[in-house]
Amino acid sequence: MEYNHVDHGDVLINKALLNSFIDLHRSQLELSGVPQIFYPTLFHKLQNQIFDAGEYFGIVEVENDEGDTIKRKVRVTGEHNLLKTDPSMIFLIDHAYTYRINNIRNELEQLPQLVERLSRLMLISSDEENKIDAIIENMWKFNHTYTLAVDGGNAEDREPYWYIRDEFGSAIEHSEQANIRMAPFLSMIDGQMYTLLWLIEDVECNESITVDYLCGTRDELTRRAKLVPWTDDDLAEDIDYEQIEPNEQYFNTGRESESLPSSDNYSIIDLTKVNRIINVFTDVELIRNHLLDKRFQIVENQSDADIIFTRKHFKDFKKLCEDTQQLINQFPFENVINIKDLLAVMCRRTSPAINHQTLQSYPLWLPTTFNLTYELPKFISYYQNREKKNLDNHWIVKPFNLARSIDTHVTQNLNAIIRLADSGPKVKYLETQMIITLHPK
Known part of the structure; x- marks a missing residue:
């Protein structure tokens, strides 16, 4: 049997099995940007279920003057600096909870121990009367998402999963100068989803490790908008919420071109x-x-x-x-009326701009609609301006390309709206509510 030596505790790995693992996971590894030097160690840790991050890192709790924990961070606790060129510097992080949003309340009601764990993870007060409501309100600072592509699956299979990393993974803070990277990873060895953590910079002893929550997003305004759940930034004053006609690329992006006849002179059968x-x-x-x-x-x-x-x-x-x-x-080109975001653009073309006093959008019969892929900063500004005027801020959040209410949510939680866009292109409608009061007999 042929072996290949891996410089991680003198572990010997079967070369054929390693190559098979790499071939099976290559698209994931390359898409996530995992350096090849980590492949053997990753295979070894997945194969043997090694969660050894605690040997190198520790969670530090930051307290206020009253002694209450207000946040957590993770730092290097070993005696030596950690090097990004060390092939052993990749780690597995477990997930505390994986779910689909429409199921979360029912599941938490059946799992009191999970409620307590998530409450501690999210620093929800032990005095909180309704911890499930508090978890659902605060989880968007901890949520991450993925969608599994299923060959031959139906539309319901495209509904995203959301997950919350374990206490260690959830304590890692954001930084514009991150020294680690993290990515979800589906292991074909056991069919389980993990988060991978690996170094992208050398880290000194006692130094905190940080990750860029928006890795891959470069536009400064978009980054500012997407970070609002953690920064509580106010975009209402300096970001114009007025919607403008998008350019031609907007109509063509992600849509296949259609061919038209060279003239109108073609025979039509009755x-x-x-x-x-x-x-x-x-x-x-x-x-x-x-x-x-x-x-x-x-x-x-x-x-x-x-x-x-x-x-x-x-x-x-x-x-x-x-x-x-x-x-x-x-x-x-019927997509300009049967795709939600394009229909909104068509309907706004001959209408007046949003009224800055009342924040009423036009035409009156069209629900106020934003595309969160292209208009997220404008939407946040509009939302925050409505909030300052004490106007209703309930929104319908749905994918532009799915039907039958799949992955559709109604919420007034701004953080939820911002993070829901991470699971795929979304549009937002502000809709008049119908409230039915039931009088018990």
Whole structure:
């Protein structure tokens, strides 16, 4: 058997198993930016469930004048400096809790020990009457997220998971000059999700370790906005919340181009005058099962169809119009009205600007809408201005590309709104509430 020596406690690792591990996890490792010098140690620690960060680091509690802990930090506790070139300087961090947001209250009600653990982790007072409410209010400073891509999965499978790192991982503070990096990691060895921690700078004895909470975000204004949950920064005074017409790139980003016919001179068939059964091709199960009118029949090949009824985004209108006489249930560039954020842009084009006195947006029938990918600073400014006027600040938060209320949330918690955008592109609606008062008999 061939072995490859790894300089970490004289551990010997099977080279074939190591290479298999690397091949299986390569995309994760490269996407997260994990240096290759750490691969053997990471494999060894995952294979043997080694959580040895406590041998190098310790949690320090910072107290106020009354002796209450107000925050925690993590620093090097060993006798030696830690070097970023040391291949052993990668560590596994466990997760205290993993969940989907819509389930959290029910789960916490069934897990009192978890409630106590999270309360201590979040420094929630022991005198707090409703600790579950306090956890849900404060968890956004500790939350992290990932989504698992499932081959052949449905839309529900795309709903993100959220997780809170253990006490050690949650105590690591943010810094613009971070000396470590952290990233979620799905181990195929045991199917469990971990957080990886590795050095990106040398760290001296007794020095605190810090991480950039916004690693990969470079725009200064966006960073300022995304850090509001930890900084409580006020954007209301110096950030203009007025929404402007986005550029062409906004409409094209993440959207596939569609081809148009070279002219309007193409033949169109009038199916009402066809003296035969009309062929329909569809990938919509509802239509396949319930199109029972004898004037129509389902065909299995799209090329045989008179009508194409598909849920997939159709793009080749040029070929459809010039080479066939088929009809389809879509029209070119319909995304400007059936995708939420683009529809809002269209509707605002001929409307007046937001009223600075009342903060009313226009048109009146359109809920106030922000795209949190591009308009997060403007949204925070608008939210904080509404707060100063004591206006209602309940918002509907939802993905622009999912339906059926998947990953949709209603909240007035600004930190929640900011962090929810981490799980994918989101839009925000301010909506009039309907309150139903129930009178017991």
